[in-house]
Structure formats: structure tokens, C-alpha cells
Amino acid sequence: MSLEPVARAVLSGWGRVPRSAADVRHPATMGEFERSLNTIGPRGAIARGLGRSYGDAAQNAGGTVVDTTAVARVEIDDRSGLVTASAGTSLDELLRILVPRGRFVPVTPGTRYVTVGGAIAADIHGKNHHRVGSWCQAVRSIRLLIPSGEILTVTPESDPALFWATAGGMGLTGVIIDATFNCPPIETSLLSVDTLRTNDLDGVMAAMVEADHLYDYSVAWIDLMSTGGSMGRSVLTRGRFAQLDELDAAQRLRPLAFDPKVRVGAPPWVPAGLLNPLSVRAFNELWFRKAPAERTAELQSIGAFFHPLDMVRGWNRIYGKRGFLQWQFVVPDDADDTLRSIVGQLSSAGCTSFLAVLKRFGPGNDGPLSFPAAGWTLALDIPAGIAGLGPLLDRLDVEVAGAGGRIYLAKDSRLAPHMVPEMYPRLDEWRRTRDQVDPSRTLTSDLARRLKLIDA
């Protein structure tokens, strides 16, 4: 029945580590896709989109991986703004269709190269979390293929437990076939952006508490390489979509233009150690200096504001073959001391990190494994081979959990399994819901095995 090509391939996440080999199915038609969980072997299956999870969420060592990206189907209801898209549709593809029609995606992360299926599985968030929450809050229904071969239509009303177990469920409740979600209207494709440079962490945190609510989108980039008095110096950018009357005459001719370009590609091979404390410090210095101390109402394109790194194809290669990891946590608003303590420890450990991203989340949702929760979230990239990095992050995880916070599973590639129930106290509830649709334990991934998500 399943005749789509299968090939053994070594897979990794965006961080390029850890790696494992799996049999990858490439269903090419909706019919094949809907049968993609037929005849799965004992090592199970997981769906994979564009592989932008940093860690091992979309790989399944020795088992089956279903590549969702060959099946493209997008339907738009222009009046309601409801869009139905197949799981493998990327946000890049969606935006190229939606923006010229005056619509935007409900939530976008820092890259357009994520899929609709991945957006649900990781319950992704963006710069507007404080306003609209995460991706799944815009989702009206999901068609979910479960290991029995059935396809369930799951909505927050019809089966809230399964819907919210799927939101942030890391693909472990079934293969998402397609989903219907709400896309908000926009008048123009330009953003009116205010930039504020602050000299330390307290400065940026105060600015965010004071005025984030005035903006639809807000995020700060922190320099973790600076220490002492300038520890945590930041550039805060906040904005909203511009209205037609804010555009100049030339821009008004094509107010909904959307044509982002990939400017350069990272070289295929990079010498180990290109990113070292000196080169990263120099980069961060340049980046901080180039930002204006304060600027308001600058018009920026969607690409420049939301997805600056997409201009460099394959930028993950600059970390060399050893790869890197991203560590992202959230702690409650009142745990701002924990945030300061962690930033201090990372700065003094000389973690060779490019800019870290700081954001203040609004309230979380009903997903037991959904990551966002009200408070401060910090994300940073770190080369994987740094001596003692594992034990350092383990200590910081304990601080995060102690403050009532958690680590983002979609980014994770090294968390200790016993920390998961501490960070996600509703894990058992999630397991019970999951077991009902997958009693045979067919759905699994390297992430699930490593973190013992399915079985304690």
C-alpha cells in the first residue's frame, strides 16, 4: 500500500547535533500522506517538517520519519481569514500567498522556514506573544492521523484534551495532516518600528515592563559577552504593522509587497573555532554600536523585522561540524532575580554566544507541554563542544525549575529527563491523553526517548 520512497538518512535538528539515522518516508500525495503510519516497525515513527527544531525532536533513530514537506495544500477563506494548510506548508510559502492578499500569519518565529505542523507540535511563539499568545491559540481545528490509521478532526471544542495535548505535543499525539487557523488582516506589509538601546539588563527589563503593552510586537537582543557594568546591554525593537497613511507615495503603490530575498549562503564548510570569544565579542560590539540609541517609527519590511537570519541561508553551519544548541527558558515575572542571576552566570562563564533573545511572555494556554507562560523568556545559541557546558546548563536548569520556570522542548537537546515533570507538572495528564490515541506506543522520537516523555 505504502509505495512512497523510503531512504535511510542521518538526521539532525537545526543545531546539527545530536545525529541519528532513520528510514525517511516521503509521501508525495495527500493519499500517501494519509497512509504514512501504515506498517511502522517496532522503533516507531515521527513526522518531520523543515527540521528547524534545534535538537532531536524530529528524528527517530532506527525507526521511521515521515517527511511532511512534499504535500502542499493551502485554502484561504478571504472573508473570515481562516486558512487551511497541509502540515508541511512552510510559513514562507504561506506569507507569499497571504501578505499580498492583506493577511499575516497569527504568529511567526524568527524564521519563516518552519511548517504548520511544526508550529502546532512546538506551539511556537513570536514577538506578539504578550498580545495574542502562541500559535495554537489561533488554531481552529487539526486533522490528526493516529497510529490506528484513523484521521481525527480535533478542535478545542470537540476534544479539548487531545487538542491541547497536540499543542506543543512534539508530534507525539499523531501525524498532523493539516490544520485550520485564523490569519489576521494587515493594511500594509511594512512595520512601524521603535528601537531603544539600553546599557544593561535592568534597563531593558524596565523598558519592557513599562511599555510592551503599547506594541503588537516586542523583543530584545542581549549581548551576553559584555560583563561588569554593561552586563546585559540590549537593543529593544518593538513595532506594529503600519497603516496605509503612514507609507510614502512610492510605498503606497505596492502596500502589500512581499518579496524577501536570501542574500547569501553560509559556506558549506567552516573551520572549527571560527566562533571564538574574540570574534563573537567583536561581532556583538559592532551590532550594539550600529543600533541607534533611540529611534521611532522607522518602517521595516517583514523580513527585516521578523526574520533577519533568513537572509543567510544555512547560517547554522557557521558553528562548524560540532554544531550548537539553543537553550531557552521562561521564568515567571516575579523571578526576575533568577533571570539576572542566570545572565550573570552565562556572561561570566564566557559562553561564546551570539546575541541572546529576551522577551516578556503573556499568559500561557491549556497545553500541558506548551512552553510559553507569563514571564521572562531568554534564548541563546551556544557551541556544543564547550568544556563543561552540560554541567553548567544542568545547574541553570535547576535554578529555572526552582523559580517555577521551564525549558522549551522544541529547542532542547540536553535536558536531564528528571527535570521534565518538574518543569511540566501536567506531564502525566498529557501521557494519559496521548496513550489513548497511541496505546501501541508507535509514535516516538529521539527527544521522547531521551527525555522519557512517553514512559517515565
Added chain:
Amino acid sequence: MNDAVGSPQTALVLGGTSEIALAAMDLLVARRCERVVLACRDSGPTAVTAAQRLRSAGATQVDIVTFDASDLTTHRPAVAKAFELLGDVDLVLLAFGVLGSQAEFDADPIAAAAAVNVNYTASVSCGLEVANRFRHQGHGTLVVISSVAGERARADNYVYGSSKAGLDVFSQGLGDALVGDGARVMVVRPGFVHTRMTAGLKAAPFSTTPDEVGARIVRGLETGADIVWAPSVLRWVFLVMRHLPRLIWRRISAR
């Protein structure tokens, strides 16, 4: 699963009483490695002490399976038993080996062949057995304890040296063969290590300890190295030594 910073959650040690392997396991158990299987010749006091040591280092489960490197028929059952006990095996440490003495080998060529069988032949059998299991599970790291003795022949230990040279080349080749299978091989080349095996011998320059070699192994797992030297300076020492004129090498290597 091995994580992004090179920490395994389960491990099998072939030659489970090896001081170098146990030193590495101490460190790995302190990180993520909860469950370990020690494959040992018997479950006598040395093996029991080794298991106890890893339990006190934090391992939740340590099992001993019997395995005799010199008896090829024990290899497959021992490896199978370990995978049965552990499920996925993230790390296999191939740590058995015998040093012997050249004088003994000169007097008893059959003893020399037996030592080569342990150091080389048995490693080939175990390495291939483990590789098949890794292919099936789609991941895994095999760490092979080689030796700098395999880098260049020396009159006073060339039987041992040649067996390690064979092991070293086999392990590198196996690592290359596993590239498309999600698994990998890390070759460890220690210099003179102060252990039971070398007790009473005169230490060579740059001699080291099991703890130091263990730390180098863990560091190699962190960096994803293919080859680890212990101490690391030996990489450069042997870069030179390998190219010395034979006459000079013979003189400086004579002890």
C-alpha cells in the same frame, strides 16, 4: 540517547574492570549515564567492586554480564544480553586488552598469538557485533581504547604495539563505515598509563593516570572527536616521532 553535549544515558563496558573505562564511567555517571552493563570475565570481587563504584557515583542500575575476550563464542551473547538489559545502548567502551611482555612472547610464541587475539581479533569481533546493533538502533558511540604503542614499532613491545596498530586501523575504518548509520567511533590513544597492567614497569615520558585518560575520553565525547590522545600533547609528540629516521627512533625508543 546521546545528547548534544556528548553525554550518554546508557553504557556497555567491554572489559568492565578496566581502570581507564571505570574512570571515564565515573564522570559519565555523574552526568546522564544512569544504567551501565559491565562485561567482565567473571562476576568475582573485582567486577563487584567496579559495579559498586559506579553505583556510588550515581548509577541507578549496574549489571555484570560474563564475557571473555579470548573466547570468541562469548562475544555475541554478552553483547546481546547488554542490549537486552539496557534497551538502546548509547555508548560502548571497548576497554579490554593485555600488555604481556616481549620477553615472555619471545619465549612462548603461542602466548604472543593469544595476546594478539585478545587485543585485535576479539576487538574485531566485538566491534562488528556492536556496529550491527548500532545500525539497527540508528545511533550509538563506540569508544575504543587503542594505544600510542601502535603508532610506531618498538623493539621491546612490538607484539603489543602491532596488535594495537591493527585495532586502531580497524576502529578508524569502522568509524568511516558507520557514517551513514548515525553511529560513530572514537579512538583513544593513551600513552603510558599507571594501572595494574603497567605496575612495575618503568614509566615512559608523558605518563598519565586512568583518571586523566577518563577525563580526556569525556572531553572527546563533548567535542565529538574522532581521535583522542591522552595526554593531548602526545598528538604532537608522535607527529614528530613517526617521521624520525629509523636509526634515531630505535635509539630513543630503546629502554
